[in-house]
Amino acid sequence: MKKYLMILMLALLPALTAGAAPVNGKMSADVDPHDKESLQRGAKAFANYCMACHQAELMRYSRVAQDLGLSSEDVEEFLIFTPGTQVVDVMRNAMDSEDSLDWFGAPAPDLTMTARRHGPDWVYTFLNGFYKDENQQFGVNNLVISGVSMPHVLQELQGLPEAIREDVDGQQRMVGLELNEAGMMSPAEYRRFTRDITNFMDYIAEPVKAERQRLGVYVIGFLLILLVLTYLLKKEFWRDVH
Numbered sequence: 120m121k122k123y124l125m126i127l128m129l130a131l132l133p134a135l136t137a138g139a140a141p142v143n144g145k146m147s148a149d150v151d152p153h154d155k156e157s158l159q160r161g162a163k164a165f166a167n168y169c170m171a172c173h174q175a176e177l178m179r180y181s182r183v184a185q186d187l188g189l190s191s192e193d194v195e196e197f198l199i200f201t202p203g204t205q206v207v208d209v210m211r212n213a214m215d216s217e218d219s220l221d222w223f224g225a226p227a228p229d230l231t232m233t234a235r236r237h238g239p240d241w242v243y244t245f246l247n248g249f250y251k252d253e254n255q256q257f258g259v260n261n262l263v264i265s266g267v268s269m270p271h272v273l274q275e276l277q278g279l280p281e282a283i284r285e286d287v288d289g290q291q292r293m294v295g296l297e298l299n300e301a302g303m304m305s306p307a308e309y310r311r312f313t314r315d316i317t318n319f320m321d322y323i324a325e326p327v328k329a330e331r332q333r334l335g336v337y338v339i340g341f342l343l344i345l346l347v348l349t350y351l352l353k354k355e356f357w358r359d360v361h
């Protein structure tokens with residue numbers, strides 16, 4: 120009986136701790152390139168909260184507009200904040216990477232390919248992995264990039280999680296994060312918000328993904344029909360042999 124209880128508790132554990140980024144391991148962003156509304160929200164959040172420092176130089180606004188079903192006016196109103204930038208331009212900002220180096224001690228890297236390089240779950244966990252750390256330059260650290268040089272730019276939305284430390288074998292170890300004071304969003308809203316950004320970053324890393332998946336379904340359907348036809352043909356050919 121005890122054993123079953125133990126198994127049940129282990130099975131329930133992820134449900135109980137859901138929401139907080141795990142100290143080891145990743146959260147699942149469950150990205151969906153067909154979810155246009157999520158991508159639109161993500162694009163807006165990315166432009167508002169990330170492009171002050173980061174760029175996505177391999178992506179054009181016009182392509183984003185076309186793929187996500189936005190008009191040029193939408194793009195100008197919601198996505199472009201750098202004077203002189205037009206819809207046909209790449210997603211570049213006004214910040215010099217030299218400035219970023221001076222201000223943050225690290226250049227803010229181009230984010231076009233980040234979700235491809237590290238995987239979307241890595242990005243999602245990173246955005247959910249900031250926690251208070253007085254020893255750091257901006258008072259925050261991150262579970263994914265230890266000693267991170269990026270400030271927690273979404274702190275007013277999320278609040279600032281704190282590390283839970285426990286004594287493990289005589290050593291202080293971090294065992295989880297807890298949010299004592301929420302920001303403007305509830306934890307669920309913040310997860311949705313960061314998932315939208317992750318979804319958008321996954322899209323810019325491979326804009327043809329949705330198309331590729333759609334095409335894949337047709338190709339497999341076509342192959343299945345071909346399979347049936349060739350089978351029938353084979354039967355027809357061999358009918359007189361036996």
Ligand code: HEC
Nearest residue numbers: 168169171172223225226227228233242266267268269272
């Ligand atoms: C105030 C400037 C600033 C803003 C705004 C900002 N970042 Fe950053 N970001 C940085 C800096 C600086 C780094 C480099 C951190 C390091 O290497 O320690 C970074 C690193 C990252 C990385 C790690 C990339 C890699 O390949 O190592 C990701 C992912 C990232 N930022 C995503 C975002 C997202 C998403 C947003 C918007 C919600 C955002 N950043 C907003 C400054 C910023």
